Amino acid sequence: MPFDCRNADHTTSGLNDADVAxxxxxxHHQAAGRDALVFARALPAIISGKFTGRSVFESAEPYLSKAFIPVSEEFGRxxxxxxxxxGARKIVEFGTSYGISSIYLAAAARETGGFFTGTEKDSAKAQVALANLNEAGLSRWSDIREGDALESLAPLEGPVDFLFLDGWKDLYIPVLKLMEPKLAPGAVIFADNIKTFRKTLKPFVDYISDTSNGYETTILDIGSGVSLSVWRKAR
Structure with missing residues (x-):
């Protein structure tokens, strides 16, 4: 059912809510500062990676454990x-990190009367993400599941209306296939970093671009490349 704005409390909800904003x-300010330092330290590896055909992110990956690498404000909105x-009531994210994208999605869940579930393998990051959601006033409508997403999402019940893939790139297909039986008809699936991990994510892009697998897909020129898919169910 489409979102009915008449049911929303516009004094407390949305991205303009004081705590959320x-x-x-x-x-976003903290992420910009920290990530600049991370990429400065990774610069030698990035330069050498250019001669081996590796993307910036692939070359910098060993340095990224403490980086934010958040969604942009444009993409988050x-x-x-x-x-x-x-009108997504059940929203799921694979790869929460410090929870910037989670705030955008949990804010939507609050307005639709739904719930946001994030996943994060790194326990320290998961705890920070939970604290950030709490600071934004969104704890009631959200949770972060720690550990391997293939394990933590297995018990999750559907229907899932919205799925965001932004964790380890080689797990995009396994996580998506785990979620397929739980996806609602017309569910929306976003996946980030399509262009920066072009080689790694080619099998994923091929999979979601094959309509026989149940998806209608387009690639958007946002940030580091984003795929947008709608689930129609495999034939």
């Missing part, structure tokens, strides 16, 4: 609006 502003227009 303040937390996102702080986190786009996902928020997409989830809102879809």
């Amino acid at each position: 303040h937390t996102l502003r702080q986190l 786009f996902m928020y609006l997409t989830a809102l227009s879809r």
Whole structure:
């Protein structure tokens, strides 16, 4: 069912909510500073990677454990609006990190009367993400599951209306296939870093681009490349 704005409390909900806006502003600023230092340290590996055909992110990967590498404000708002227009009540994220994207998605879940579930393998990052969601006033509508996403998402019940893939790239297909039986008809699936991990994610892009697998897909020129798919169910 599409989102009905008449049911929303516009004084407390949305990205313009004071707590949500303040937390996102702080986190985007913090991420920009920290990630600049991370990539500066990774610069020698990035330069050498250019001679071996590796992308910037692939070359810098060993240095990224403490990096944010968040979604942009543009993409975060786009996902928020997409989830809102879809009326997505069950929203799932693979690869929460410090929870910037989670805030955008949990804010949408609050407005639709739904719930956001994130996943994060790194326990320290998961705890920070939970704290950030709490600071944004979104704890009631969200949770982060720690550990291997293939294990933590296995018990999750459907229907899932919205799925965001942003964890380890070689797990995009396994996580997506795990979620397929749980996807609602017309579910929206976003996947990030399509262009920066072009080689690694080619099998994933091929899979979601094959309509016989149940998806209608387009690749958007947002940030590091984003795929947008709608689940129609495999034939």
